[in-house]
Amino acid sequence: MSEAADFQKYHQPWPCKFCGRPASYVPLNMSTSGGVSVDIYFCHNCRAEYMLSFRKDGETISTSLYTEVNGETYRWTASFGFYQFQHIKHPGTPGLVKNEGISQIKGLFFNGNKGDIIPDITPENINEKLRTYLLFS
Numbered sequence: 775m776s777e778a779a780d781f782q783k784y785h786q787p788w789p790c791k792f793c794g795r796p797a798s799y800v801p802l803n804m805s806t807s808g809g810v811s812v813d814i815y816f817c818h819n820c821r822a823e824y825m826l827s828f829r830k831d832g833e834t835i836s837t838s839l840y841t842e843v844n845g846e847t848y849r850w851t852a853s854f855g856f857y858q859f860q861h862i863k864h865p866g867t868p869g870l871v872k873n874e875g876i877s878q879i880k881g882l883f884f885n886g887n888k889g890d891i892i893p894d895i896t897p898e899n900i901n902e903k904l905r906t907y908l909l910f911s
């Protein structure tokens with residue numbers, strides 16, 4: 775069994791791609807992905823959410839970053855060579871309450887593999903990038 779699958783099986787903390795600290799297993803998919811067997815990990819330090827496939831040996835399905843701009847909650851998600859910039863009207867709580875009222879602001883293809891880190895977006899620059907996108911969207 776691979777190391778990733780071990781993480782999945784025992785819900786060990788998943789190392790955050792951004793800060794390297796352990797992201798906790800949260801037993802709730804914040805998004806809506808019907809019927810897919812996934813496990814969600816959340817790094818509270820970075821507000822990064824990782825969706826991992828249990829069936830495929832802990833393969834990363836998506837990486838998301840949450841932030842607030844002008845009191846509103848937004849999310850960047852990178853998944854399968856596509857990334858999305860979304861507004862969340864009623865943000866949930868990791869592991870407890872689902873996000874509600876998610877609307878798409880922008881979707882873009884990028885040259886990457888599934889689950890890749892969001893291109894050029896980090897917890898440090900996400901607010902600046904979002905402000906730019908909001909200005910021109």
Ligand SMILES: [Zn+2]
Nearest residue numbers: 790793817820
């Ligand atoms: Zn982190």
